[in-house]
Amino acid sequence: MSRQALYKLRAKGQKGMEHVFYPKEQETEEEMRVTEAVLTLLVETHASREGIQRCIEKLLGIHVSTGKISAIIHEAGKRAQSYLKRMIPKGKRAIALDEQYNTKRGKAYFNIVDVWSSLVLASIPPVAVDGESWILLLWQMQEQGLQWKVTVSDGGKSIQDAVQKVTPDQVHQRDVWHVLHECQKVQGRIERAVNQLQEQTPKVERNAKRVEAGQKPRGRNPKTDPVAHAMDLQQMEYIATSLRYLTCELQRLLEIVVLKDQRILGSVERQEELDTLLELFAELHEVTPGPMKKEVEKLLRHVQLALPALVGFCQTLDAVQQKACDQLGEAAVHLIGWAWLWRAILGPKAEQLAADFPPAWQPMVTELFGAWNEAVRSSSAVENWHSILRPFIAVHRHLSADLLAILAVWHNHRVAPRGLHQGQSPLMRAGLAKEPTDWLVALGYPSASPSPQQRQCSIESSEPQMESIAA
Numbered sequence: 001m002s003r004q005a006l007y008k009l010r011a012k013g014q015k016g017m018e019h020v021f022y023p024k025e026q027e028t029e030e031e032m033r034v035t036e037a038v039l040t041l042l043v044e045t046h047a048s049r050e051g052i053q054r055c056i057e058k059l060l061g062i063h064v065s066t067g068k069i070s071a072i073i074h075e076a077g078k079r080a081q082s083y084l085k086r087m088i089p090k091g092k093r094a095i096a097l098d099e100q101y102n103t104k105r106g107k108a109y110f111n112i113v114d115v116w117s118s119l120v121l122a123s124i125p126p127v128a129v130d131g132e133s134w135i136l137l138l139w140q141m142q143e144q145g146l147q148w149k150v151t152v153s154d155g156g157k158s159i160q161d162a163v164q165k166v167t168p169d170q171v172h173q174r175d176v177w178h179v180l181h182e183c184q185k186v187q188g189r190i191e192r193a194v195n196q197l198q199e200q201t202p203k204v205e206r207n208a209k210r211v212e213a214g215q216k217p218r219g220r221n222p223k224t225d226p227v228a229h230a231m232d233l234q235q236m237e238y239i240a241t242s243l244r245y246l247t248c249e250l251q252r253l254l255e256i257v258v259l260k261d262q263r264i265l266g267s268v269e270r271q272e273e274l275d276t277l278l279e280l281f282a283e284l285h286e287v288t289p290g291p292m293k294k295e296v297e298k299l300l301r302h303v304q305l306a307l308p309a310l311v312g313f314c315q316t317l318d319a320v321q322q323k324a325c326d327q328l329g330e331a332a333v334h335l336i337g338w339a340w341l342w343r344a345i346l347g348p349k350a351e352q353l354a355a356d357f358p359p360a361w362q363p364m365v366t367e368l369f370g371a372w373n374e375a376v377r378s379s380s381a382v383e384n385w386h387s388i389l390r391p392f393i394a395v396h397r398h399l400s401a402d403l404l405a406i407l408a409v410w411h412n413h414r415v416a417p418r419g420l421h422q423g424q425s426p427l428m429r430a431g432l433a434k435e436p437t438d439w440l441v442a443l444g445y446p447s448a449s450p451s452p453q454q455r456q457c458s459i460e461s462s463e464p465q466m467e468s469i470a471a
């Protein structure tokens with residue numbers, strides 16, 4: 001055994017004996033301030049360990065080694081991982097699953113987020129992107145007590161295979177925005193082709209004049225027929241306009257509520273409209289000129305394969321919509337659906353909007369609003385979590401399990417400062433907390449800083465003193 005190994009063993013044993021025979025009654029005030037500063041700077045400012053070290057030395061006048069900072073993060077990470085396993089919402093949920101790729105080829109961060117509350121349920125370091133990895137993670141979440149009735153993803157094959165094996169009898173929804181984004185990409189390529197043809201028009205006219213004058217046309221593969229060029233431009237403009245219309249129709253038919261002729265479309269009628277839309281896509285593919293024909297063909301194939309999973313949420317709405325039609329009539333349900341589509345203007349909260357309807361309608365209106373609000377058709381919740389992680393990945397290059405757990409706990413306690421969920425955190429929306437709590441207190445750290453209300457009161461009380469000083 002080497003001398004260095006003996007030194008390490010002696011130091012480890014001495015540290016263990018001191019921990020047993022001389023336990024610390026409580027942390028000193030300075031250590032509490034350092035711990036709170038390290039964790040706060042870590043999550044709020046996306047700071048690296050070296051950046052945290054410089055900030056603490058500058059603001060508090062205390063020198064803390066990077067090893068000590070890493071130890072604080074590691075200890076908080078262990079507490080956060082244990083805390084996340086206990087914070088599982090009750091009942092069957094709707095969860096969004098997605099991978100976030102890093103520099104390691106073939107590996108990615110796996111994330112699971114509750115759709116209705118944006119509560120981060122799981123976030124693990126990069127593992128192999130395959131069905132087996134997702135199956136293990138889903139089994140682990142089931143062991144922790146998580147239950148779900150709907151899953152939604154961007155259509156990744158590994159996620160689909162895992163969900164099909166773990167919960168084959170449940171709905172797996174495809175994210176609609178990824179499909180619409182594919183339509184936008186093809187639309188952009190066609191519009192660029194239209195712009196190129198428009199820019200070529202003066203050149204074609206000049207070359208036509210040169211040919212009439214007996215001169216040689218200029219340019220590589222020059223065009224000398226203005227009439228044929230105008231026909232090509234007109235055809236490409238027709239393709240761009242038609243694809244834009246079909247994309248808008250696809251987006252309309254994939255809405256949760258689809259209105260038509262003073263009624264709401266059910267799943268069967270919606271599917272008929274989508275089948276007609278696919279036929280129009282196929283006709284557009286037939287008349288698309290050569291350069292863009294392959295792009296439209298790939299888009300058509302992409303929409304055809306994704307369509308069955310895009311409308312997975314529709315069948316669960318048929319029962320409640322039919323019940324409302326039987327009680328109130330199709331015209332009344334059409335009006336309720338129109339109000340829900342424009343809820344951002346009429347009233348973002350369902351209770352306020354339902355109160356504007358006649359009292360006899362309100363129970364049915366509340367039931368309809370609840371069904372439409374719970375319908376899942378996108379994985380935006382997990383995409384938002386990805387946007388939170390990206391700055392940390394850029395700073396730290398690699399996020400460990402400890403750091404991911406810390407970020408998840410911090411995010412789950414964050415209170416929305418504005419918007420529809422103002423004053424609520426993901427934990428509150430998931431039914432796991434009644435009032436906002438400090439995430440550091442939740443991990444067992446004493447809160448040394450005053451609450452926001454105390455800070456506001458102290459600031460307001462100091463204003464008259466400042467005015468008197470200024471006078």
